[in-house]
Amino acid sequence: MKRISADTIEAVRRVSVYELAVQMGHHIKSVGNSWVTYCPNPHHVERNPHTYIHKHKGLFRCFGGGGCGCKGGDAITYYSWSKFGTWDPSYFLDCVVGIAEIMGIPVTYEDGMAVSDYAKRPSISPKPAAPRPAVENVEPQPDEVCDKVYRRFLDLCPLYEEHIQEWRMKRGYTNEEIVAIGLRSIPREYSEISRIVKTLLAEGYTLERVPGFTQKLRKNGDPQNPSHWYWSIAASGKYFIPVRNHKGQIVRMRVSTGRMDPKYMWFSSAPNIEYESDRVKMRKGGASSGAPLNIVPPYQVLKIWEPGDELTYHMYPDMVVCTEGEHKSYISSNILQKVIIGIPGAGNYKEVIPTLKRWGTKKLAIALDMDALLDKTKEAGRNQQVFEHLVEFSRQTLEEAGIEVVIWCWDPKDGKGLDDLLLNRKSPIEIDLRTRTRRPVTL
Numbered sequence: 433m434k435r436i437s438a439d440t441i442e443a444v445r446r447v448s449v450y451e452l453a454v455q456m457g458h459h460i461k462s463v464g465n466s467w468v469t470y471c472p473n474p475h476h477v478e479r480n481p482h483t484y485i486h487k488h489k490g491l492f493r494c495f496g497g498g499g500c501g502c503k504g505g506d507a508i509t510y511y512s513w514s515k516f517g518t519w520d521p522s523y524f525l526d527c528v529v530g531i532a533e534i535m536g537i538p539v540t541y542e543d544g545m546a547v548s549d550y551a552k553r554p555s556i557s558p559k560p561a562a563p564r565p566a567v568e569n570v571e572p573q574p575d576e577v578c579d580k581v582y583r584r585f586l587d588l589c590p591l592y593e594e595h596i597q598e599w600r601m602k603r604g605y606t607n608e609e610i611v612a613i614g615l616r617s618i619p620r621e622y623s624e625i626s627r628i629v630k631t632l633l634a635e636g637y638t639l640e641r642v643p644g645f646t647q648k649l650r651k652n653g654d655p656q657n658p659s660h661w662y663w664s665i666a667a668s669g670k671y672f673i674p675v676r677n678h679k680g681q682i683v684r685m686r687v688s689t690g691r692m693d694p695k696y697m698w699f700s701s702a703p704n705i706e707y708e709s710d711r712v713k714m715r716k717g718g719a720s721s722g723a724p725l726n727i728v729p730p731y732q733v734l735k736i737w738e739p740g741d742e743l744t745y746h747m748y749p750d751m752v753v754c755t756e757g758e759h760k761s762y763i764s765s766n767i768l769q770k771v772i773i774g775i776p777g778a779g780n781y782k783e784v785i786p787t788l789k790r791w792g793t794k795k796l797a798i799a800l801d802m803d804a805l806l807d808k809t810k811e812a813g814r815n816q817q818v819f820e821h822l823v824e825f826s827r828q829t830l831e832e833a834g835i836e837v838v839i840w841c842w843d844p845k846d847g848k849g850l851d852d853l854l855l856n857r858k859s860p861i862e863i864d865l866r867t868r869t870r871r872p873v874t875l
Contacts, residue, residue, distance in 0.1 A: 436528060437540045444531045445506065449490050452507040455534050456514060460485075463723055464780035465824060472514040476500040477708070479666070480700050480720055484779065488824075507531055570703060572719040573641045579681035579739050581632065581642050586672065586682075588628040589616035595671050603759055604855050605766075612731040613762050614674040614682065618667055629663050639663050640717055643684060644699035647717035655705065655714060666701040666718065673758040675726045675774075678787055680737040684721045686758050696758070698723070725783050726774035728761040744791060747771065751795045753840070754784060755850045763851040764799075768875065778821040785833045796829055798822060799840035799850040799860060826865055839863045840873065 450467055453460055459481070460467045466484040471494040482496035492510055494502035502513045508527045512519040515530060532539045572578065595617050599605045605613070619625045632639065639645040646666045653660030669689040673696075674682045685699040701718025708714050729737065733746045743749065749771040755761060761774030775781050778800060788796060800822055822839070829837045840850070840860035847853035853860060860873045 435541060436525060440532060440537065440540050441528055443537045444508065444528045444535075447507040447531055447535055447537075449485050449492050449504075449507050449510045450487070452510055452531060452534065453485065456511075458514075461722075462782070464775075464777070464782040465821060466779050468723075471496050471500055471502050472510055473500055473502045473517050474514070475517045476502065477704075479704060479715070480698065480702050486779075570641060570719040572643050572722070573638070575677055575679070575681045575683045576740065577638065578642055578683050581637050581639065581645075582674065582682040582685060583614075583739075584632060584635070584637060585628065586614050586616045586674070588631060589672065590619060590624070591615075592617040592620075592671075603763060603851075605763070608735075609731045609762070609766055612734040615671060617671045618669055618687065625665055629665070633663065641719040643719045643721040644701050645718055646701035646703075646715045649711050649714045653711065655711065661716065663717070665699075666715070667699055669697075672699065675724060675758065676728070677724065678727050678743055678790065679740050680727075680734075680743065681739045684724055723776040723780050725776070725780075725787065726758055726761050727787070728765045728772040728774060730765050730769050731762075743771065749791045749793055751797070752788060752791070752793050753797045753799055753850075754781070755799045756801065757849065760849050760851040764854055767854045778818040781821070781825045784825070785829055785835075788829070788835055789833055793835060795836040795838065797838050797840050797862065798826060801849050802842060802844040802847075830865065837865050839865065 453469055458469045460469050466486055468481050469483050470478055470481045471483045478496045483492060483494040485492040491505050492503060494500045504510055504519060509519045511527045511531050512523050516523060529539055599610050599615060619628060644666055646664060647661040648664050649655055650660050650662060667687050669687050671688050673686040675684040675686060677683045687697045687699050689695060689697055698721035700721035701715060702720040703716045703718060705714050705716050727743060729743060729747060737746060752771050752773055754773045754775060755764060756775050756778060758774055761772040765772040773784055800818060826837045829835050840862055842853050842858060842860045846858040847856050859875050861870050862873050863870050
């Protein structure tokens, strides 16, 4: 049996995961320090893309839930997941040849011949699964359109007592803060959802390409008949959390699911009729939410912040705190009386630096969950992936924007996140990255 040459294998190894994914027709979108795409595992069909490819390291991993297990560190493993729905070292040669064919790399053998007898070799790989069709990204409506729809939608949504009590007791919100933020419960009954959606449509609001709103196919309906589709929402769980941009517009919403994993999801509704064959699961008309920043001033500003106004009309964010998560952002801003930028994940900080430049911010405090620095359950003694994002985020802010960067840290026993720490009436320790000095933060 002829053996593939080391030169061919080396050429294939030099192919990045990103390059291969693009050539395979997988839709790629830039999100922070990563590329995001649908899970390459053809057995894992997602409504929204949850597989992240690190731009600098080439590592990829599916965070879509359900125990998919798709992850790897190079194009060979990515190809294997795409073609076979798993990875095993015994698939190595199948993957090398497959990638070479996609990327136009000549397959040569140790005797120098380029004519392959590879196909004659008995295959040890499983039958390839059907590849996922490339799905065209649907552009959401402009921010001002989404803002108007979401505000009216939230006005029509209920406020269930159990959620109000959770916000008060667990999160420490006052009634005034709940109103200013715009927290609302998800309607429990289909009849209530239908009534709200019909009201929006009757009042002239467009739901087309507003993330979270979607068209479903009626029972025994014909997908080709437009009258057999009806508008609804793509959400189930407990309540909505508004996400605002730098102009105070509600541009997206998060959903508290009431589950442990995931606890929160985006109010998102990417169409799936290009690849979904089950009529009950077919969706169209919506758009993916993406993963935007959440710009949070104290609730006193939220109450008077008119949609479309720059935040700097109301306060000067010379010092900004960046943390992860919506509740953390709102709670921390109200206690600190500072502008908080809530990033939707440790690696999703790409838009933070342009925002800080726009405001003329002088100092940034990064306050991620403490497992980024200390986690005894991890082999490295910390969440290594989050730590690496923290380092790169700090470096870019310092070197590319010239903004002073400090890290806020604390004893994990005082709270996992910044909100827990502040609700426990504790203060973080500030580490200056230039001087390595430490000092307690005065609240």
